[in-house]
Amino acid sequence: MADARTREHTDLSRDEQGDRQGGGYHEVAVDLMSALLGGDPAWMILNLANAGVIPTLPDDAVIEVSARVDAHGARPAGAHARLSLAQLGLVTSVKACERLAIEAARTGSRELAWRAFAEHPLVRSPDLGRALLEGYLVAEPALREVLA
Incomplete structure (x- = not known):
């Protein structure tokens, strides 16, 4: 989740920082919906179907991966590096x-x-x-x- 955050939180009080750092899923959800509804495309870390990203795993296995999100949906950034x-x-x-x-x-x-x-x-x-x-x-x- 920390990788998905793009806003600086230094101007928030300590309590507000704790609330925002404690999850941030609402921000990710809003960014995701905005991109899907035709707003600015976004790069996000999402849980998506593998769909061949990691060849050894079934296509329907859920993986956490960097993805491009736009009005056409969320797609993994590309083939994953070969795993050891x-x-x-x-x-x-x-x-x-x-x-x-x-x-x-x-x-x-x-x-x-x-x-x-x-x-x-x-x-x-x-x-x-x-x-x-x-x-x-x-x-x-x-x-x-x-x-x-």
Whole structure:
């Protein structure tokens, strides 16, 4: 988000600076809508469908990428630099985790939910994945109704 900000905030009070630096999504949303509705084109960092930007990932995988936005839509800035094997492993591992989490949410599957945690590169453990899910189920009782 910091990369997407273009305004200088030095003339704001400390509280106003904190509010604006705490998110700034409203500014990005307004800039995005303006560009899409025919205002000045903009370069933004957005979450878009991969659509071949990173060849190894599925086209429908969501990636965060520099994009040009104008009245014709938002398009990735171009082909992504080739990823190293370590980067590629990390990206595909996180995407696999995300896909499992999405499927868990769609189906209400506890098994897929703990597997999503277990797949994450910072976890990499079925036991820890199960423990993390159980912790969330305790902290967020509404999740127990969603996950069978």
